[in-house]
Amino acid sequence: MKKLMIVFATVLLVLSSLTAVMADKGNSNGKGKGKKELQLGVEVLLNDQKDLIEGKRVGLITNPTGVDKELNSIVDRLHNDPDVELTALYGPEHGVRGDAQAGAYVEFYTDETTGLPVYSLYGQTRKPTPEMLENVDVLLFDIQDVGTRFYTYIYTMAYAMEAAAENGKEFIVLDRPNPLGGHKVEGPVLETKYASFVGNYPIPLRHGMTVGELAQLFNEEFEIGADLTVVEMEGWNRNMYYDDTKLEFVLPSPNMPTLETAVVYPGAALIEGTNVSEGRGTTKPFEFIGAPFVNSTEFAAALNKLDLPGVKFRAASFTPSISKHSGTLSHGVQIHVTNKKAYKPIETGLHIVKTLHDMYPEDFQFRAENSAGISFFDNLIGNGWIREAIENGESVKDMEKQWKKELKEFEKVRKDYLIY
Numbered sequence: 146m147k148k149l150m151i152v153f154a155t156v157l158l159v160l161s162s163l164t165a166v167m168a169d170k171g172n173s174n175g176k177g178k179g180k181k182e183l184q185l186g187v188e189v190l191l192n193d194q195k196d197l198i199e200g201k202r203v204g205l206i207t208n209p210t211g212v213d214k215e216l217n218s219i220v221d222r223l224h225n226d227p228d229v230e231l232t233a234l235y236g237p238e239h240g241v242r243g244d245a246q247a248g249a250y251v252e253f254y255t256d257e258t259t260g261l262p263v264y265s266l267y268g269q270t271r272k273p274t275p276e277m278l279e280n281v282d283v284l285l286f287d288i289q290d291v292g293t294r295f296y297t298y299i300y301t302m303a304y305a306m307e308a309a310a311e312n313g314k315e316f317i318v319l320d321r322p323n324p325l326g327g328h329k330v331e332g333p334v335l336e337t338k339y340a341s342f343v344g345n346y347p348i349p350l351r352h353g354m355t356v357g358e359l360a361q362l363f364n365e366e367f368e369i370g371a372d373l374t375v376v377e378m379e380g381w382n383r384n385m386y387y388d389d390t391k392l393e394f395v396l397p398s399p400n401m402p403t404l405e406t407a408v409v410y411p412g413a414a415l416i417e418g419t420n421v422s423e424g425r426g427t428t429k430p431f432e433f434i435g436a437p438f439v440n441s442t443e444f445a446a447a448l449n450k451l452d453l454p455g456v457k458f459r460a461a462s463f464t465p466s467i468s469k470h471s472g473t474l475s476h477g478v479q480i481h482v483t484n485k486k487a488y489k490p491i492e493t494g495l496h497i498v499k500t501l502h503d504m505y506p507e508d509f510q511f512r513a514e515n516s517a518g519i520s521f522f523d524n525l526i527g528n529g530w531i532r533e534a535i536e537n538g539e540s541v542k543d544m545e546k547q548w549k550k551e552l553k554e555f556e557k558v559r560k561d562y563l564i565y
Contacts, residue, residue, distance in 0.1 A: 181380035183390055186319030186357070187211070187219050187287055190376045191226070197283075197317060197374060199228050204273075204281035204314075206235040206266065206305055208298075209242060210289030210321075210395045219287050219319075224259045231261065232280045237288060237301040238267040239398045267297070271342065272304040275312055283315040284308075289397045290356045291407040292325035294335065295343035295414065295525050298397070299356060303345060303363045306371040316371045320357035320378045320564070322390055324407045327353050327383030327565060332411065332491040333548035334555050335527030339519060344527050349552055350491050351411045353383075354559065362562040377564055386485060400430040409480050412494020418522025420510045421501055422475050426465035433463050434497060435477020437470060438508040445478045447500050455488030457481045495531070495541045498522075502535050 190197065203223065205211075211219040220241070223231040234241050234256055241256065241263055256263050264270070264277045278284075284305055288298045302318070309316040332350030340346070346367055352359065357375035364373050387394060387404045396402045401410070406429075413431040416423040424433030435441065441460035448458040458478040465471050482488050501509045511532055512521040523529045534544050 183380035184378060185213060185321060186376040186378055188213050189379060190319055191222060194376055195228060201282040202230050202232045202280055204233040204235060204284045205231060206284060206286045207241060208237055208239060208288055210397050211287040212395060214392060216393060220259060234261050234263045235266050236263055238297045266301050273308040278308060278312050278314055281314060283317060285317050285319060287319040289321050291397055291401060291410060292323045292351060293411045294348055294350045294352060297342055299359055300342055300345045302356060302360060306364060306369045310369055310371040317374045317376060318357045318360045319376050320355050322381050322385060322387060323355050324387035324404055326386050329353050330556055333527050334551040339523050339527050341524045343524055349555055358562050358564055381565055383565055400425050406431050408482050408485050409490060412490035413480060415494045415498055415525055418512050418520060418525045422465050422469045426467035426471060427463045429479060432480050433461060435475040437473055437475050438505055439476045441476040447504060448478060451496055453493050453496060455482060455484035456493055457483055492541060499535050499541060
């Protein structure tokens with residue numbers, strides 16, 4: 146009996162040790178691990194790392210996505226915190242409150258809720274001036290990105306990092322999830338000749354990085370030299386799309402209303418470089434694609450015949466209320482992503498553009514070239530040769546082969562800056 150008791154006790158000890166190990170793994174926040182409760186950068190800052198900003202004058206770069214899990218605005222949380230001295234707000238494209246349309250310039254104003262000065266970082270001044278930073282010791286950046294190279298918020302961050310470095314200010318990024326997950330990297334790497342505010346650095350269309358990871362990459366690889374701190378999230382891993390986080394999706398801009406929009410955006414937004422509507426001014430921007438000259442049934446059939454992974458196309462008609470073909474009935478498709486993990490947005494987007502070009506050669510047009518011979522489509526795709534390849538009848542498969550080498554080189558560099 147005594148021996149049985151000893152064996153039983155030993156088994157219990159082993160089981161309890163295994164349970165403890167498994168619990169520890171479940172709570173780990175290491176790469177590829179962890180089932181820890183998700184904490185956004187803003188929550189980690191205010192709960193555990195407030196010493197980073199205490200006793201300092203804080204400038205905040207944010208927009209409506211700067212919220213905690215309970216949807217409380219970071220503006221309000223910092224303004225109402227007795228330990229924090231919030232002195233200025235800075236707004237990216239669409240403004241701090243998110244009420245400006247794409248391309249609209251937001252002038253300097255005073256925030257009604259807090260009485261704080263609000264400086265625009267879009268339009269005439271994309272980089273904070275020394276005057277804008279006079280009353281600031283540290284700049285905080287807290288904005289939800291969408292994981293695509295030509296979304297402008299990451300360049301607002303980079304310009305602000307430059308200004309911080311030049312004016313002796315600290316810079317803190319409060320990290321947030323990449324809505325498209327953190328594994329897939331797709332599309333051509335931008336060629337520097339085609340750099341613009343919709344693509345300022347040689348990174349691919351789908352970069353698979355968080356804003357904190359991008360900040361570290363920009364700072365080191367492109368020699369910004371900012372005094373940079375990234376407040377990391379807890380409980381996020383690279384397998385997560387935004388709906389896996391259980392966070393509410395706050396639209397980052399007026400034409401990015403849902404996660405579904407963000408999923409199609411890396412490829413569907415290439416339509417902005419053409420005379421076809423990308424669905425702005427409808428309830429499904431970037432999901433609706435069309436123009437008055439398109440036959441929706443034939444176009445949908447041609448795209449479905451390609452049998453692209455994770456997507457179906459439904460013939461659809463719509464009338465945009467703004468932007469291209471405003472007030473005019475347009476015909477085309479709605480993009481229905483049936484499996485977002487199998488879906489390849491850049492491949493899909495290029496097939497859409499190529500099919501439009503091939504089916505409607507008399508009507509379809511790329512946006513006009515500027516004095517340097519660069520079309521807006523070139524800025525979006527990050528080079529000039531893909532437009533030429535489409536015009537010359539080359540296949541999307543051949544285009545993908547041409548950008549593969551640069552993409553692999555970027556992936557090697559990217560590894561050094563992955564946090565999660």
